[in-house]
Amino acid sequence: MDFQNRVGSKTGGGGVASASEANVNRRERLRKLALETIDISKDPYFMKNHLGSYECKLCLTLHTNEGSYLAHTQGKKHQTNLARRAARDAQDSSNVAAATGSNQGPLQPRRTVIKIGRPGYKVTKVRDPVTRQMGLLFQVQLPQIANDVTPRHRFMSAYEQKIEEPNKSHQYLLVAAEPYETIGFKIQSKEVDQSSGKFWSHWDKDSKQFSLQFFFKNTSFENDAANANSH
Numbered sequence: 001m002d003f004q005n006r007v008g009s010k011t012g013g014g015g016v017a018s019a020s021e022a023n024v025n026r027r028e029r030l031r032k033l034a035l036e037t038i039d040i041s042k043d044p045y046f047m048k049n050h051l052g053s054y055e056c057k058l059c060l061t062l063h064t065n066e067g068s069y070l071a072h073t074q075g076k077k078h079q080t081n082l083a084r085r086a087a088r089d090a091q092d093s094s095n096v097a098a099a100t101g102s103n104q105g106p107l108q109p110r111r112t113v114i115k116i117g118r119p120g121y122k123v124t125k126v127r128d129p130v131t132r133q134m135g136l137l138f139q140v141q142l143p144q145i146a147n148d149v150t151p152r153h154r155f156m157s158a159y160e161q162k163i164e165e166p167n168k169s170h171q172y173l174l175v176a177a178e179p180y181e182t183i184g185f186k187i188q189s190k191e192v193d194q195s196s197g198k199f200w201s202h203w204d205k206d207s208k209q210f211s212l213q214f215f216f217k218n219t220s221f222e223n224d225a226a227n228a229n230s231h
């Protein structure tokens with residue numbers, strides 16, 4: 001039987017053919033575009049595996065040739081994963097900045113309340129002159145804090161937070177004061193000395209500054225605390 005002669009088969013077949021043709025053209029166009037703009041040898045996610053095919057280490061996809069891989073890098077999946085990765089990397093570096101006291105980019109837990117942005121803050125390393133304990137002084141400026149709000153703080157374990165991959169060597173100090181965004185400071189997960197005089201916080205309503213200071217409990221390795229923020 002010759003199906004080609006059936007009524008309607010030509011237009012139907014033609015439709016399918018042109019759709020896949022368009023797809024081929026599209027992939028070819030993307031591949032050329034990618035070849036012109038991308039140096040594949042510098043792509044950190046490009047990997048040739050032991051079977052001779054190619055993998056995207058970011059998306060964990062398999063590709064039969066370079067062109068297929070390059071077309072993939074122009075696709076939505078890869079672009080989305082790249083954006084996610086970039087956002088996470090930015091978050092990581094800003095957390096380091098936050099913990100080391102440089103004045104930008106603290107960790108921001110997601111909130112539903114309309115926020116006015118992050119408060120200014122300052123982090124200072126302190127040391128008890130008698131016990132030699134290492135500690136941190138946080139000063140958060142909240143000039144726009146709402147009238148009926150008192151700043152709150154709490155410590156959060158690496159496993160409780162949902163912003164980063166949990167790492168047991170870190171914990172977080174969160175300071176919340178609406179309508180500001182809650183900020184989180186990444187600190188080492190060493191036991192905090194809660195004894196009186198060692199841990200204090202103060203909300204100065206007049207200067208609108210929230211201060212909090214604590215010391216880490218001493219261990220046999222006192223110098224650990226000195227490395228608190230270098231991770």
Ligand SMILES: [Zn+2]
Nearest residue numbers: 056058059078
């Ligand atoms: Zn990919």
